Amino acid sequence: MILIVAEHKDGHLRKSALELVSAAKSLQAGLGGDLAGLVIGHDTQAAAGELAKLLDTVYSISDAAFSEFRAETYTAAVAQLAQEKNAKAVLISASRSGLSYSPRVALRLDAPLLEDVSSLESNGNTVTATRFSYLARVTETVQAQSLPVVISVKPNIYPVAEAAVNGSIEAVDVPLTEQDKRVQVGEKVAASSERVALEEASIVITGGRGVGGPEGFDNLIEPLADALSAGIGSTRAVVDAGWRPYGEQIGQTGKTVAPDVYFALGVSGAVQHLSGMNRSKVIVAINKDPDAPIFKVADYGVIGDVNAVVPALKDAIEAARN
Amino acid sequence: MKIICIIKQVPDAEARIRSTAAGIDLEGVTFVIDGMDEYGVEQALRIRESGVEAEIIAVALGPKRYEEAIRTALAMGADRAIHLETEEAFDPITQAKLLAKVVGEEAADLLLVGGKEADWDSAALGAATAEALGWPHSDWTTELELTANSAKVTHDADEGSEVLTLPLPAVITTQQGLNEPRYPTLPNIMKAKRKELKKLSLDDVGGAVSKIVILKQEIQTRERLNKIIEGDPMEAAQQLVKLLQQDKVI
Amino acid sequence: MIDFSLSDEQRQIQSLARQFAKDVIIPNAASYDREESYPAEIVAQAAELGLLNTIIPETVGGLGLGMLEEVIIAEELAYGCMGIYTILMASELGITPILLAGSKEQQERFLSPLLDGPKLxxxxxxxxxxxxxxxxxxxxxxxxxxxxxxxxxxxxxxxxxxxxxxxxxxxxxxxxxxxxxxxxxxxxxxxxxxxxxxxxxxxxxxxxxxxxxxxxxxxxxxxxxxxxxxxxRIAMQTLDKTRIPVAAGSVGIARRALDESVSYAAERKAFGKPINRFQAIQFKLADIKIGVETARWQTYYAAYLVDAGLPHTQASAIAKTYASDIAFDAANEAIQIHGGYGYVAEYPVEKLLRDVKLNQIYEGTNEIQRLVIARTLTD
Structure with missing residues (x-):
C-alpha cells in the first residue's frame, strides 16, 4: 500500500495534496499495491470527504491533539498507520511542516527518506527519485535501498489529480503519549493572509532591493500581485533590511518555488536567490542594471526602472484582460 | 550546559561546480563551513556570552577535508571538536543515527544543526537526529531563548511564524535571521590550533550502511531565452504581456 | 621532500582574509579610490580581526606570524584593493626594523602599544x-x-x-x-x-x-x-623582507585581473559567441594564469626562506620584480579583454592597472631589484 498524507486547510485539501495523489499514482505504476489517503487534524471530516473523491481508501484521524501541527504528534500518527497498514511508501508534501516530520517518520520506520523529490519511479523492489542538490544547481537521481520508503514530494511539480471515485472513510485512533505532546505551540504570526501560499502560487512576484523600500512593495509589488493573483516573494537583502517578513524569502535559506512564471523585480540575482527559483518555468526580470546576473537566467528581461515598468506592466495586464 | 553544534563543509556558494559522467566534479572548488551551521555556532557562543556557563562542542561527520570547517568552528569560539571521519557518503537519516551516538555519549543539553545543507539541499538532519535521540526539535529557528530546562523559539512554519516551547534537551535547526555570525579572528584562529579535535572512526560508533544511493548527478539548467525587451516602459510592458500570453503562463 | 600544502591554520587565515576582502574591501574600494580618502573604518575592522600588525612577536603580546602567513593575507587583501592593503603592508614595513634591530625593551615600548587599537x-x-x-x-x-x-x-x-x-x-x-x-x-x-x-x-x-x-x-x-x-644596513635588511608582501600583493592584483577577465569573457559576446571562445582571448587568459601561479610560488618560496632563517635577498628581489611585472601585464591585458569597458571606472580593471604601477616602483624599483639580483651573480 502507498500511503498519502494529505494536507488541508479550512476544510479543503491543499493543492499539494492533490499533487501527492498524482505522485502516488506515478509511483504505483511500478511499485504496485493500493493507494490510501490519510487526513490528520482536529476536524477532518470535510477534507476526508474531498480526499475520498480521489482515493478509494481514506483514513481520518480527528482529534483535538492534532489541531496544531507538531512534528512529534504527526510522526506518531503517520508512523503508526504506516506500520499497521504495512505501507511500502509514505508520501508527504515537502512543505515546511512536511519536511519537519518526514525525517522522523523515516527514522521510526527505519526507512530511507527520499527528500523533496520532483519525480518518482519504481521497479517494484526499489524506489528511484530525482531531486535537486547543490543549491538546486544539480539534479540527482537517488535510489532508496529498501522498503518501506518515506518520500517528501516537492510542491508545484506534479499535476493536480481530478476527482474520480467515491471512496470510503475510516476513522482511526492514534494514542498519543505525553512525550508526543511535549512541544507547546504558542503565538503565531500569519504571513500575508489573503494571498496564495508561495509554494502553491502559479505566479510569483518577487521584489529585491531595487524596489527601493517597504513602500515600493506597497506601491509596486502588491498591486501587480493583486492583478495576477500571485504570491509575493522577496530576497534575502529585503528581508534582512526588515522590509518584508522572513516567510516571504525565496532562496537557499528561504522557500523554493517553481511557478509557471516568476517575476524578479529589482532583484540582482545572487546565486543563493537563484537556488530558490531557478526551476521556474518562465522567468521575467526587470532591473535597471543591465549587468545584473538575474538577466542570465531570465527568459524575458526589461532593462529599466521598476518604478516605471511595473505600473506599466500592471496596466498592460489589465488592458489585455478587458 | 553542554551545547553541540553539528558542522558540515560545503562548496562555497559561488564556486563553479561541473558535472561529469561520474557525477559532480568538485576539484578545485573552495570548501567552507556551511553558512547555516555558522548560525548554530554563533548562537551557541551568544548563549555563553549571555552568562550561561556552557561548553561548546563542534561535531562533524564527513571526510578528512571537513577538518578545516571544524577549525573554523573552533576559531569562532567552540571549545573542542569531535570529527567522525569517513570518506563514505551517507544519507541524512543514516547520518542522524551515527551522530546521535556521539551526541548521546556527550550527554548534551542542546544540539544546534544547520537548517538546510548547501550541498545536499537537505533539511532532514536536525529532525532526524532529534528522533534518533528521542528529543523534540524546532526547525527554521529565527529566535532562541533558553530557560533552565526549556527553549522558547520562534520559527518559520508553513504560513508565517510561530512560537514553540520545547523541553531540554532539544534540537534546534537554524534559519537565516537567527543571528549574524562573527568572523573567526586571527588570534582565535591561532588559539584554535591548540584546541582538542578528537577523531572517531565509523567503527567507534558501530558502522553504517547508507539507505540512499546516488545513481546520477548532472547540472541541468533550463535553457533560458535571455530575450531583452526594448522600448519605453509601456511598449516593453505590452510586449512582455503578449509573450507571456503566448507562453500561456498568464 | 617539498610540501606545497598550506596548514589548516594558514587556510583559515586565508579564508578570513578572503572573506574580509569580499565583504568589506571590495564593496568600498572604488569610492575610497575615487575620493582619495583614507579608509579608517576598514583599517579599524582589520585591526579588530587581527589582520593588522601580524608580525609583532608573541613576546610582546602579538601574534608573531611568519612571512608565509603575511603573504597569504597580502594576496587576499590586495585582491580586494592594493591601495587599502598598502596601509597594512606599510605598517608591517615600519615594524620590521624594530624587530630586526630593536632591543627587547624597544620592542616592548614601541610595539605593544600598536596592538591596542588600529595603530600604524x-x-x-x-x-x-x-x-x-x-x-x-x-x-x-x-x-x-x-x-x-x-x-x-x-x-x-x-x-x-x-x-x-x-x-x-x-x-x-x-x-x-x-x-x-x-x-x-x-x-x-x-x-x-x-x-x-x-x-x-x-x-x-x-x-x-x-x-x-x-x-x-x-x-x-x-x-x-x-x-x-x-x-x-637596517633599511636594506628590512626591505629584503618586506618586498615579499609587495610581491604577494601583486599576485593578488593579477588574480583579480584574471577573475574579472574570465567572467567578462564568458559573458561578452562578439560575432555570435562569447569572446572566451576566441583563441586571442584564451591566450591572454592563459598568460595571466601562468603569471599568477608562477609568481605565487616564487613569493611563497621567498617567504619560506625568511621563515626558515635562510638567505633571501635574491629570492625576494626576484619575487617582487617578477610578480609586479606579471601583475602589471595582467592588469593591462584585463583592460584589453574588457575593451572600452575596461577603460572606464565602472569596471574594476582600470584601477588594477593604476594600482599595480606602484608595485613596480616602491620598496626598491624593479630596476634596483634587477641590480640586486645581478649583484648576486657577478660579485
Missing part, C-alpha cells in the same frame, strides 16, 4: 631628492646630550602623518656615507614633526601617503635602533 607604523627612508640611492640621504641627525635632533624631510611615506610611530633614517655623518646613517623611532606628536599629504596619485589612492617634515625634532637617543651607523 611607517617607514621613512625616501627623500624628495633621492629614493633608491639611500646613501645620499639629506635628512640630518645631530646628537645633543641624550637626544638626537632631526632636520630634513622624507617623501612618499605610506601612513606618514597618521602612523603612531615612524622609523626614520637619517645621516649623522655624510662623509661616512652608509656608515654615517642611523635608524631612529619618532613617535606621532613629537614637536617639530609635521606632514603634507600627497594628492593626485595615479593609483593606490586609499593609502595615506605624505611627505614628513622634521624641524628640530628631538627624540631620546634611546630610540635609536641598533647603533649609530647601522641605519643603512
Amino acid at each position: 607604523a611607517a617607514f621613512a627612508l625616501s627623500e624628495p631628492d633621492n629614493g633608491s640611492d639611500a646613501a645620499a640621504m639629506k635628512t640630518r641627525a645631530r646628537f645633543e646630550g641624550d637626544e638626537v635632533i632631526l632636520n630634513g624631510s622624507k617623501m612618499w611615506i605610506s601612513n606618514g602623518g597618521i602612523a603612531d610611530l615612524n622609523v626614520v633614517f637619517a645621516s649623522f655623518d655624510p662623509e661616512k656615507k652608509h656608515q654615517g646613517t642611523l635608524a631612529v623611532v619618532v613617535e606621532k606628536g613629537t614637536p617639530g614633526l609635521s606632514h603634507q599629504k600627497i594628492h593626485g596619485k595615479l593609483g593606490q589612492r586609499a593609502t595615506y601617503t605624505a611627505e614628513l617634515i622634521f624641524e628640530d625634532v628631538r627624540v631620546p637617543a634611546a630610540n635609536i635602533l641598533g647603533e649609530p651607523g647601522d641605519g643603512f
